[in-house]
Amino acid sequence: MSSLPLLGAPDKKKPKLTVYTIEECQSCHLKTKRGFREGDFVHKREGQCQSCKGNLMITMIYAEPIKVS
Amino acid sequence: MALLIIYGQRIQAWMILNDVSRSVGKLKLMKDRSRKEAVEFVTGGSNAKVDELAPRIDQFLEYFTIMPIDMDPSGVVGKLEHIMTTRDDRLKAEIRTLVPDADPIRASVIENLIEAASALNFIYKIVRHFYLIGKKTTSMFILAQLQMIMPMVLLEADALTGAIDAFKKAQPLGDGIGPMVVGRLMLDSEKKEVAKETVYSQSELKGRKVYLLTAKGPAGNVGQPGNGIKNMVEELDIKPNAIIMIDAALKLEGEKTGEIAEGIGAAIGGIGVDRFKIEEVATKHGIPLYAIVIKQSIVDAISVMRKEVAEAGDKTREVMERIVEEKTKEGDKIIIVGVGNTLGVAQ
Numbered sequence: 001m002s003s004l005p006l007l008g009a010p011d012k013k014k015p016k017l018t019v020y021t022i023e024e025c026q027s028c029h030l031k032t033k034r035g036f037r038e039g040d041f042v043h044k045r046e047g048q049c050q051s052c053k054g055n056l057m058i059t060m061i062y063a064e065p066i067k068v069s
Numbered sequence: 070m071a072l073l074i075i076y077g078q079r080i081q082a083w084m085i086l087n088d089v090s091r092s093v094g095k096l097k098l099m100k101d102r103s104r105k106e107a108v109e110f111v112t113g114g115s116n117a118k119v120d121e122l123a124p125r126i127d128q129f130l131e132y133f134t135i136m137p138i139d140m141d142p143s144g145v146v147g148k149l150e151h152i153m154t155t156r157d158d159r160l161k162a163e164i165r166t167l168v169p170d171a172d173p174i175r176a177s178v179i180e181n182l183i184e185a186a187s188a189l190n191f192i193y194k195i196v197r198h199f200y201l202i203g204k205k206t207t208s209m210f211i212l213a214q215l216q217m218i219m220p221m222v223l224l225e226a227d228a229l230t231g232a233i234d235a236f237k238k239a240q241p242l243g244d245g246i247g248p249m250v251v252g253r254l255m256l257d258s259e260k261k262e263v264a265k266e267t268v269y270s271q272s273e274l275k276g277r278k279v280y281l282l283t284a285k286g287p288a289g290n291v292g293q294p295g296n297g298i299k300n301m302v303e304e305l306d307i308k309p310n311a312i313i314m315i316d317a318a319l320k321l322e323g324e325k326t327g328e329i330a331e332g333i334g335a336a337i338g339g340i341g342v343d344r345f346k347i348e349e350v351a352t353k354h355g356i357p358l359y360a361i362v363i364k365q366s367i368v369d370a371i372s373v374m375r376k377e378v379a380e381a382g383d384k385t386r387e388v389m390e391r392i393v394e395e396k397t398k399e400g401d402k403i404i405i406v407g408v409g410n411t412l413g414v415a416q
């Protein structure tokens with residue numbers, strides 16, 4: 001009987017997530033990871049690569065739990 | 070001891086009632102928050118507009134859809150599609166009157182927000198209904214049943230709440246993995262609209278002619294892949310040797326997020342209209358249907374894409390290319406479909 005109330009609402013704390021944007025150079029495939037900015041979307045082309053002047057494109061936007069260090 | 074024997078059941082009923090009432094309270098909070106977020110997003114935070122627009126939004130949240138009668142099931146899919154399209158068109162038209170100057174992305178975000186808020190509203194009302202009936206009739210069994218399904222209900226509600234954050238910032242959802250993989254192949258070719266909010270383009274892959282199809286991003290659309298495939302095969306006379314569908318799928322508890330699985334059949338969720346159409350076209354023309362799914366939980370599928378899912382993209386593409394090589398020959402035509410919501414994913 002005493003176990004019943006335990007079955008109720010799961011209120012485990014969810015890990016906090018941060019969203020990152022991954023930009024990849026289309027020529028040298030250098031990847032850079034930065035925080036998500038509003039207006040970002042996957043396959044958006046933006047700016048030039050710092051090392052080879054190739055075109056940058058956003059290849060991934062994803063959420064990752066914040067690492068506790 | 071005697072006290073427990075006499076009052077045991079009452080104590081238990083009281084505990085169940087307590088537990089359920091806490092969950093109902095939680096659902097109410099979620100529902101209220103989602104409404105608030107939708108109102109805030111639509112009005113852009115300006116108080117002057119809240120008085121004018123909030124009642125309209127509340128009206129949307131109460132919107133209902135009457136499903137077609139299925140006593141005589143012949144043709145029911147057509148009716149269902151008709152009703153869902155009407156509903157969709159109506160919501161879109163209403164949003165245009167609410168915010169006439171919204172760009173397509175913003176309009177699609179509003180649409181998604183309202184959908185999520187109205188789903189939460191609906192869940193809350195149903196749960197509250199049974200909770201109140203249980204209380205009124207002091208039926209422990211109604212309450213116990215409610216308590217039993219509550220973890221699942223809360224999980225679904227949690228997923229919808231998580232979706233709201235992603236919607237507001239127009240971030241890609243876990244469900245967007247299909248469009249992400251297929252969209253990458255479409256980047257340098259001309260996109261043509263082939264069904265409502267659905268685009269296709271033509272490209273070359275391993276010596277095969279591939280026709281790539283997804284909803285139109287980066288706005289939050291799911292498009293009409295069913296009509297898209299049907300039009301490509303029947304109107305545009307593309308007779309494919311295979312159809313490959315890439316979609317997110319719900320994982321079972323214990324399975325890993327981002328796991329890729331292959332199979333046969335039309336990999337597409339939703340109410341069933343698209344799946345029906347795709348199966349029908351494929352059957353009629355004898356086209357084999359191959360499916361690749363990327364597994365994730367319901368929460369992950371409608372919140373911001375998880376790292377594990379995003380990183381499964383490259384491997385999904387490898388799997389797709391392997392299927393192309395194994396199941397078709399050079400010179401064949403293949404339709405490759407990226408199924409899912411294109412929010413934050415362009416092509």
Ligand SMILES: [Zn+2]
Pocket residue numbers: 025026027028029030049050051052053054
């Ligand atoms: Zn570079």
